Amino acid sequence: MRSIFGLGTLKAAETPAVARESAAFFWCNLRNGQVGFPTGFHVPCERPGSIMKLVAAAVLLEEGIFNLNQELECTGTHRIGREEVHCQKAHGKIDLVHALGFSCNIFFAKATQRLTTRAFLTQARAFGLASPCADRPAGPFPDESKHSLPDSSLHYVLGLAEDLKPSSLALMRMAALIGVGAGGKLPVLHSAEDLERKDKETPLENTLSKTTNDILIKGMRLCARQGTGRKLDEADKLKIALKTGTTPHGAKFQSTLIGFFPFDNPRHAVCLFSPSGTSQDTAVPKAREFLMATEWP
Numbered sequence: 001m002r003s004i005f006g007l008g009t010l011k012a013a014e015t016p017a018v019a020r021e022s023a024a025f026f027w028c029n030l031r032n033g034q035v036g037f038p039t040g041f042h043v044p045c046e047r048p049g050s051i052m053k054l055v056a057a058a059v060l061l062e063e064g065i066f067n068l069n070q071e072l073e074c075t076g077t078h079r080i081g082r083e084e085v086h087c088q089k090a091h092g093k094i095d096l097v098h099a100l101g102f103s104c105n106i107f108f109a110k111a112t113q114r115l116t117t118r119a120f121l122t123q124a125r126a127f128g129l130a131s132p133c134a135d136r137p138a139g140p141f142p143d144e145s146k147h148s149l150p151d152s153s154l155h156y157v158l159g160l161a162e163d164l165k166p167s168s169l170a171l172m173r174m175a176a177l178i179g180v181g182a183g184g185k186l187p188v189l190h191s192a193e194d195l196e197r198k199d200k201e202t203p204l205e206n207t208l209s210k211t212t213n214d215i216l217i218k219g220m221r222l223c224a225r226q227g228t229g230r231k232l233d234e235a236d237k238l239k240i241a242l243k244t245g246t247t248p249h250g251a252k253f254q255s256t257l258i259g260f261f262p263f264d265n266p267r268h269a270v271c272l273f274s275p276s277g278t279s280q281d282t283a284v285p286k287a288r289e290f291l292m293a294t295e296w297p
Contacts, residue, residue, distance in 0.1 A: 023286045026172050027270045028134075030179060030260070033187030035134045035169070038290065044273045045139030045165045048256055049245025050103045050228075052124075052159035054178070054216055056112050057100060059123045061212040066111050068215065071095050074106035083154060085109040100219025101227035103244065105158060112157045117142075117149040120156050124164070127177060128204050133169035134189045140165045159245055171258050172271035173204070178217065179241070179260035179269055182210040217241055221263050229257065232284050238291060239263050244279035252276050255283035261296075268296060 024044050027036045060066035076090035087105045091098070099107035112120075121142055124130065130141040142149065142163045155161040166174075169189065177186050188201040206213060220241035223229045228244045242259030255278050260269040272287040 021275055023272055023274045023282075024168055025270070025272045025287070025290045026168055027268055028172060028176060028189050030176050030186065030266050030269060033189050034192050035189050037191075043136045043167050043169050044275070045137070045167045046254055046256070046273065047159055047161070047165055047247040048171060049159040049247040049254075049279075050105075051171060051243050051245035051256055051258055052157055052164075053100060053103065053108050054174070054220075054243055055120060055124050055127060055129075056108055056115065056153075056157040057096060057216060057219065058127075058208055058212055059115060059119050060096070060111060061215060062123070062208065063115075063119060065114055066096065068096060068211075072099075072107050072110045074104050076106070078106045078109055080109055080113065080152075080154065083109075083152075085154075085158075097215060097218045097222060100216070100243070101222030101225075103223070103228050108157050109154060112153055115153045115157070117151070117153040117156060118144065120153045121149070121164075124156075124166075126207055127174040129164075129166040129170050129174060131170065133167060133173050134191060136167055136169050138170055139167040160247060168256070168271045168273045171256065172269050175220075175243070175258040175260050175271070176266070176269035177204055177206050178213060178220070179263075179266035180206055182206055182208050182213040217263060219243075220259065224259070224263075228280055229259070229284055231280070232257075232259075232288050233291070238296065240291075244283060246278045246280075246283075249276070253278045255279040255281075257283040257287045 025039045071093040074091035076087050078085045085105050091104050132138050180186050184206045185203045220243050224240050224242045229242045239262035240259045241263035244257050246253050246255045255274045258271045260266045274282040
């Protein structure tokens with residue numbers, strides 16, 4: 001157990017380049033903020049794909065842009081201007097919770113037509129995606145003060161924008177922040193040897209309403225039980241809530257998975273990044289290998 005989930009030290013030498021071609025897995029303790037680096041200290045900063053739908057859903061609800069009871073039709077393909085959006089399957093009429101669980105691109109393309117890029121990025125900042133985590137850089141984030149923002153937020157919503165590449169640690173922290181619940185505070189995430197830095201930072205607070213946060217959890221829980229992450233823990237041993245994301249990378253794909261567990265009394269959060277393969281083909285199976293390798297306290 002120690003060799004797999006040891007906390008390690010961020011002061012160690014950088015992981016060899018060959019390790020960057022392998023999956024990167026991270027976990028944290030939501031009670032004390034300690035972070036584990038079982039696959040090494042290299043922290044990817046890549047496009048997060050559909051994980052950003054959590055950010056979009058939060059803004060839609062908090063800003064009153066979308067009616068929670070509204071359903072939208074997914075036929076598998078939808079055109080917005082010159083953009084053509086696709087889903088792996090036609091979901092039919094679908095609500096927000098199921099759109100999160102089944103990662104419906106069409107739903108979010110339609111639901112976010114009135115969502116501004118600025119509003120999206122404001123929520124992304126509130127989730128900590130523009131801030132360093134565990135003494136590691138945040139990753140590329142749009143500088144609203146220096147650059148004009150695109151009118152459409154679609155590429156940000158789908159996690160495909162080139163100027164938004166949060167680190168895997170920041171994505172894990174976002175999952176943890178949702179896990180602690182509305183009004184909850186997340187301990188500063190840190191290596192066990194970086195206590196001084198921990199004392200100098202301010203814990204992140206979940207500023208969402210309870211209604212909004214509960215919807216995000218329901219969507220993530222549906223993802224784990226019936227949606228894109230259903231094969232991670234089919235016996236529901238961990239009672240995990242999660243979200244997956246896949247992005248094109250040349251002729252191949254990259255994928256990411258974030259989550260927290262148990263969903264009804266969260267104690268741990270995780271993130272896995274795979275440099276090749278879709279979330280269902282690669283990120284989910286690889287995350288299962290790590291998560292099922294030990295007994296979690």
